[in-house]
Amino acid sequence: MAQVLIVGGGPVGMLLAAELGLQGIETTVVEKLTETHDEPRAGTLHARTVQSMLRRGYLPQPEHAYDEILEVPFHFAGRSILTLEAPAIEGPPMVGQSQADIERFFEARARANGAEILRGHQVISLDGGTVTTDQGTTITADYIVGADGARSTVRKLAGIESTCTPATFAGILGLATLEDPARCPGGWTHGRTGWTLINVNPMGPSRILTHEFTEPLPERGAEVTLDDLQQATSRIVGHDVPMEQPTFLGRFSDFTRLADTYRKGNVFLAGDAAHVHAPLGGQGLNLGLQDAFNLGWKLAMVLKGAPEHLLDTYHAERHPVAAKVIANTRAQAALMRPGPEFDPLRELVADLLSFDEPNSYLSDQITAQNVRYAPSGLVGSFLPNFPIGATTVSELLHAGRPVLLCTGEACDAAAGWKDRVDVVTHDLGRPAVLVRPDGYVAWAGQDPESALEQWFGPAA
Incomplete structure (x- = not known):
């Protein structure tokens, strides 16, 4: 028996467990993996996530002047034309940290706060407030949260419908050793069929991402091989890019899914279980962590006697935020279409972002500093760290x-x-x-x- 059962022990599920444990809520996490996997996926914490972690004591208090602004160069639609900004007193605009390390950090906090973590368990049934795992374990809870990823079992078992848009590009993410790293372009590269993003490492495996717009696109979940990665990279770069010894291979795309509701009775969705989009701008992990910061205190308060309608504000507040993130990733994918007919549009966007106001507007979108939960005024805004x-x-x-x-x-x-x-x-x-x-x-x-x-x- 638990007050809250979280299905999925990635960074979002573990942060939610830490938040609930901090309030003394009896929390159980069920995760199918027996240990955290080190994969080259999300690795960026944007400003609003940094600011939220600062408010929970997960990061040290910055020592800066109150009116100082920090800036870091960033990319938009494959081009380094954006500058991310944040008040220095709130911490940096961006923190680089692997998703695996973030997961381990929040799991340690969750355990320290009293959460029970059951690894090696896959949920196979959901009946009201009771779930059963493939290990024969049955758990009953007041509330169940599906934080179990893009192919969420909880979402399917709860019968929550979604709105989807098809992919326009096919992506491959790989870790492999480049045989001739000196001839491989680093960073973002625009080619005939799409874009590459390569972190060239002459001493070991390089992180290689390809984004190809040629059709037909492969089926979602199709197997990927080293040959697929090498051929896609070579087509985009314009010359053969030999590589060997892959340690990781995976597919992605700009397919989008947004759950029609984040709550159905006592079941909630968070993270990729609720929203899926292209990994452009490193927004997905941050969007999910912000879900956890929003939902955790509300569940705790209701379990301690706050009115039940408080939980309805979770969907009302977070669903529109995810819709806007999906929209800006789709806009980036459209700008990345490789044909020369799109070059004038790309140049126009680059020119616009050279001005302060458009740059700040997009910076606040990517970093979620534009999020507010009321139309205007102080109410609904994020209170500065004064x-x-x-x-x-x-x-x-x-x-x-x-x-x-x-x-x-x-x-x-x-x-x-x-x-x-x-x-x-x-x-x-x-x-x-x-x-x-x-x-x-x-x-x-x-x-x-x-x-x-x-x-x-x-x-x-």
Whole structure:
């Protein structure tokens, strides 16, 4: 018996387990793999994920001036024409870290917070609040979260439909040794049939990605060989690129899937189980981790007595964010179509991104710093990491609890919620501001009692 059962122990599932364990929620994770696999997949943490991890104490507090902006060069649609930006006080705009290391980090946190991790178990049935694994284990839970990847068993067993768009390019990701690395172009290369992205390593395996737009495209899940990777690379680059000793080979594409709902009864979807898109801009892992930051505190609060309707906000908030990520990856794929008729469009986009405002607009999209959960104003925005006395906003959120920043009578009115909400005296130019555990502003005003009850249940 568990309060929350998470199916899938990748980075998203393990972060969710860590978040729930932090709140004392009895959590079980079921993962089919017996150990973490080191594969050359996602390896980028973007700014909003960095900022969220900072608020949970997973990263050290930055020591920068409050108004300083950090920048890193980045790519858009295969070209190095974008600059990612973020406030220095929030940490770097981008952190490079392998997906396997991220998974191990969150698994260690989940275990330390009391989560039970069952590796080597594949879910085969789902009946209400009970799942059964191929090892004969039966687990009953109040809530079940499918974080089990693009081919999610939970999504299928729960009968959750999805909206899909077909692929326009075929991609191969491989780790292989280049026989003549000096003749192989590094970084992004635009060729006759598509693009390559090659991290050339003359001393060992190189990371090679190909994106080809020639049809017919291979079937999804089709087997891939070293010869497939070598021929695709050679066609794009324009000359033979011999390679050997592959240590990893896999296919990808710009096929998209977006679950029509992230919640069906007591079943939720997170990460790739809810959304699939092309790995352009390194957004997929970050999108899933943000799902976990959004859902974890809501499940914990409801299990502690908050109103059930709080859980409906998960789909309402996260589904539109995934739709926008899917849209910008599809736009990048369209810009990457290799024909010369698209060259003027590529040059126009590059010219536009040389200006500050368009660059900031796309930077905030890729890094998710444009995400807000209300149309305008302070409510729904991500509260900046400004100083509060001897501490900061991020440090106040390390415990994963809501924070009410207030003065005078507003603080007094919150006394009945101090078992669930940290009340901090601070003047933000208004009587009270209610900050969610994920760092977004839930409410701002004069009398916090109705907002506290709406979000977190009646006073003690």
